[in-house]
Amino acid sequence: MGLVDDLERAREAYERREWVAAYDALSDADDSALDAQDFGRLATAAYLLGRQNDCVQALQRAHKAHIDAGETVQAVRIGFWLSMVLLENGESAVGAGWVGRCQRLLEQVPGDVVERGYVLLPVMMRHIYAGEFELASKLAVEITEYGRRFSNADLLAQGLNAQGRMLMYAGRVPEGMSLLDEAMIGISMGEVSPIIAGHVYCSLIEACQEVSDYGRAAEWTRALTGWIEDQPGLVPFTGQCAIHRGQIMGIRGAFRAALEELDRAVARYLDSETPAAAGLALAEAGNLHRICGDLDAAETDYERATGFGYEPQPGLALLWLARGRTAAATNAVHRLLAEPRDPVHRSQLLAGSVEVLLATGEVEEARAIADELAAIADAFRCTALSAAAHQARASCLLSTGEPGAAALEARNAVALWRSLDAPYDVARCQVLLGRALRNLGDDDSAVAELGQARRMFQGLGAAPAERDVLRLVQPSRPAGLTEREVEVLRLVASGRSNSEIAAALVLSEKTVARHLSNIYTKLGVASRTAAAAFAFENGLA
Structure with missing residues (x-):
């Protein structure tokens, strides 16, 4: 009776989602005492x-x-989970x-069963990983239909979620987000x-x-935190x-609290069996270190992110710009903009690209990219993208x-960023507004905006x-x-060469050299180092 009682307690712990207790009890039990469902419970707890x-x-x-018991349909369900876990771990061949x-086992099963929908899921995921969104979208619709036909909450949630993501990548963001929200109904009801x-x-x-939908992201992140x-x-x-x-x-x-949270995310990924996922967290940390002026830490974060296979752009290009590596920043932006991307992933590059292009004097291309960002923002109906476009x-x-x-554009941007409680972005737009007001001759209003920023x-x-x-x-x-x-x-104080200064200010190198000669004369110095020291001492750098 002791063994039976232990198993019953393990199953009850599983139902209460006490995963540690369920795992410990099931893994300690003699294999001969466990049935197929118990092994399935153990697998879930272990995962x-x-x-x-x-x-x-x-x-x-x-x-x-299940096979030994002649339970073919149940064996297929377990085989689905195996394929998904292996695919997630990067073992695509074994998962396939x-x-x-x-699929072979299902050939022995007459009629339509819900497991045929389950087997479509790993096939759909392989298409998604390969960027074959059209094929994945068709399978997502089919999976959703299986979920509805068999009243299966798991398939319905997965199918709706995948359909929503595919619609978003096709540029139909409002429709896609609606399906994503619908996918969460079964989860919120515990189904x-x-x-x-x-x-x-x-x-x-x-x-x-x-798509920079920060309001919805914050709402669901709070829900996910509670669920965990x-x-x-x-x-x-x-x-x-933790990343979210x-x-x-x-x-x-x-910023500091965010960096601590991102550090925890990196640590969790490195301790897990999916360390490659740390790349996004490191890229986000790099962006924050760059904003705070710790360029060395930002560069280290970006390098580590790259090592995990994540390209930290356009943050890396902005770091190069801050370090005076103008050519590297410009080349990276041109390459990123030339690469084919779906509207969602392209939208993530545009604001940073405008910043780099303007800093290097490519104003017309910057204007075209800003207009493209505005068009995407209108189509996506996302406040943050609209703010970034303004x-x-x-x-x-x-x-x-x-x-x-x-x-006018700056005021619109300030209002939108304020509605999102994004103080750094609000302040950046106040700087733009202050500069515009100063150029319009309203110096007092300009000073007020700049002072607040x-x-x-x-x-x-x-x-x-x-x-x-x-x-x-x-x-x-x-x-x-x-x-x-x-x-x-x-620019001299920031370490830029004459050619980089020329590119940044849209001047010839000869003109830059003439300016430098005049600067040396006025300051009474004879070297770039001494001139840079003067700049730092007088708050010019």
Whole structure:
């Protein structure tokens, strides 16, 4: 009776989602005492505790037990889970083998059964990983139909979620987001199994982040956090949840807290069997370190992200720009814009590309990209993208000497970023507005906007942005330097060469050399190092 009681307690712990207790009891039990369903429970508990190898072994035992009992349909269901776990672990060939076995077994089953829908899931995922979205979309519709026909909450959630993501990548973002929300109904009602629920949660939030739908991302991240906290010991999904929390914290201006959360995400991924997923967390950390002025830390983060197969762009190009590597930044942006991408992934590049292009004097191309961003924002109906589009247009209009139009765009951007509680972005747009107002002759209003932006940057710890706005608030030109000579001197202090300064200011190298000669004379120095020292001492760098 003791063994029977232990098994009953293990099953009850499983039903209560006490994964540690369920795993310990089931893994300690004698294999001969476990039936196929017990091995399935053990596999689920192992998966949710991050024990992927134990999960695979338990699933193999469950599959054999069902086969030995002549339970073909149940064996197919277990084979599906094996294929999904192996595919997730990067063992695509072995996973495909299990899909083939499941399809062969289903040939022995008469009529239509829900397991035929399950076997379509790993096939759909392979198409998604290969970027074959049209094929994946057709399978997603079929999976959704199986879910509805058999009242299967797992298939319905997976199918709707996949349909939504595919619609988004086709540029139909509002329709896609509607399906993603519908996929969450079964999860919110507790109808979806834990593993599927975790994947759908993370997929939805990832989709929100991809189109900068920060409000919806924050709402579902809070829900995911609560869902995880209700299941002590849970390991999968915690790293991704930490990334999402870090992203939201960063948007809200809590940079240090965001960096700590992202560090936790990296640690969780490195301790798990999916370390490659750390790339996104490292790229996000790099962006925050760059904003805070810790360029060395940002470069390290970006390098590590690249090592995990994640390209941290356009953040890396902006880092190169900050380091004076103008050519590298420009080349990267041109390459990124030339590569074919779906509208969602292209939208993530555009705002940063405008910033780089304007800094290197490519104003017309920057304006075209800003207009493209505005068109995408209109189609996606996402507030953050609209704010970024107004911001990009304001920057372009300032560069072409249109301060009136720039002021209007900047005001729109400020209002939209404020509605999203994004203080760093609000302050950046206030700088644009201040510059536009100054160019319109309204210096008092300009100083007010710039002063607010400076205080915001200071409170956030965004040192580079604070230094930039300080130069605008206190535009002193010591030693009789002209405004252009101050611009050249600042770039010298940032370590840029004459050719890079020429590219940044759209001047010839001969003109830059002449400015440098005049600067040396006015400052009474004879070297770039001494000139840079003067710039730092006088708050020009």
